[in-house]
Amino acid sequence: AAQAVAPYVTRRTDPEEAFVAGLMHDIGAYILAAAVPEAYLEILEGAPANRLLLEQEKFGMDHTVAGQALLKFWKLPDSLSEACRYHHDMSVACTTEHGLTTLTAIADILACVNRGDFDTYTSENDLTRLLNHSGLSTSDMIRALDQMNDKVDEMSDFMKITGAGSTGMAMPRGPERTCVVITTDEQRRDLVQALLTHQGHALFPMEDFFQREPGCHDVDTALVDPETLTRDQLDRLAKYLDDLGLHRAVLVEEGTTVPASMQGWPTLGFLFSGRQLAGVRAMTRN
Structure with a gap:
């Protein structure tokens, strides 16, 4: 490393x-x-x-x-x-x-x-x-x-x-998913998208996702940064993602309160492993 x-x-x-x-x-x-x-x-x-x-x-x-x-x-x-x-x-x-x-x-x-x-x-x-x-x-x-x-x-x-066997060091990679990262903070977006890419997942641009551009139906996982959105935006977004039936998680920093409209959603830090993302998908399987 x-x-x-x-x-x-x-x-x-x-x-x-x-x-x-x-x-x-x-x-x-x-x-x-x-x-x-x-x-x-x-x-x-x-x-x-x-x-x-x-x-x-x-x-x-x-x-x-x-x-x-x-x-x-x-x-x-x-x-x-x-x-x-x-x-x-x-x-x-x-x-x-x-x-x-x-x-x-x-x-x-x-x-x-x-x-x-x-x-x-x-x-x-x-x-x-x-x-x-x-x-x-x-x-x-x-x-x-x-x-x-x-x-x-x-x-x-x-x-x-x-004949010495496996090193056991590589990051476990799950099947490729198409993910959208919902945040207006560029640094956070870049970090999360980079981790997703490293883990073998495809990305769909946030703006294109909301405008329902071609390919948006391939998105099956949404990661939401609540710190960059208003309460009204969060409430509407939570309902929208629930209606779409996507796997979803809230991206939180230490001490961050999960919005009321997203209570019960799995949480991830802005630094996460493939196993943690797989856990999110297991918890929100529809």
């Missing part, structure tokens, strides 16, 4: 160094798991957002501290040990001039999104700050995600040839 992101950030980082950082950034987790496997398995079964805190409570350190100590013991460059130590610490990763730390933090979130293993709101907020700090655009982020999948496919093919 880090190697895929490296070419796109403004603070240029050697892709090979990024590759090593990607390999090493969670090495502390392997140390803890090897030392106390049963205790660490309990941590892995918990929520991803609580992992660092649980590690600290159980072992007196989290995996980033353990990893940094090992890389320093091996006398590897400080840039690598710092990326290992601070890739979960947004107070550092979003402000540091060391591009490898920021890049590793971005890559870690993208890899988790690719697996569907992430805390929605924490990841959204952190990723937004990291993108702003690094200069990585939404379109470049999606290119990096696509390259990650290509690399994983290559690795999976290699593992099959060698």
Whole structure:
């Protein structure tokens, strides 16, 4: 993941160094798991957002501290040990001039999104700050995600040839759907549409959807951003989408209240996995 992101950030980082950082950034987790496997398995079964805190409570350190100590013991460059130590610490990763730390933090979130293993709101907020700090655009982020999948496919093919089995890393892709994203916020629209495209879904323009342009009947999933619409617009939109019988979900940020007319609809963050979208479709099957 880090190697895929490296070419796109403004603070240029050697892709090979990024590759090593990607390999090493969670090495502390392997140390803890090897030392106390049963205790660490309990941590892995918990929520991803609580992992660092649980590690600290159980072992007196989290995996980033353990990893940094090992890389320093091996006398590897400080840039690598710092990326290992601070890739979960947004107070550092979003402000540091060391591009490898920021890049590793971005890559870690993208890899988790690719697996569907992430805390929605924490990841959204952190990723937004990291993108702003690094200069990585939404379109470049999606290119990096696509390259990650290509690399994983290559690795999976290699593992099959060698008899080692699957990597289990690629994002599960469901059948292609045609989706419309209903928002007037361009940045949010670009992010959601980019994720949908990455997951293999087709897009239909919002304006064409409401004007019932040819192809609009192919749309079967609508994702609505309520923050950009008035209450009257939301009420009319909810009835309209219900009448069409579409799969639908509300796009929400942390702390956002779901509009009364859309109560009972599934919710998604602005950063979501293929599994989460599939869950929306299962909940709104007509």
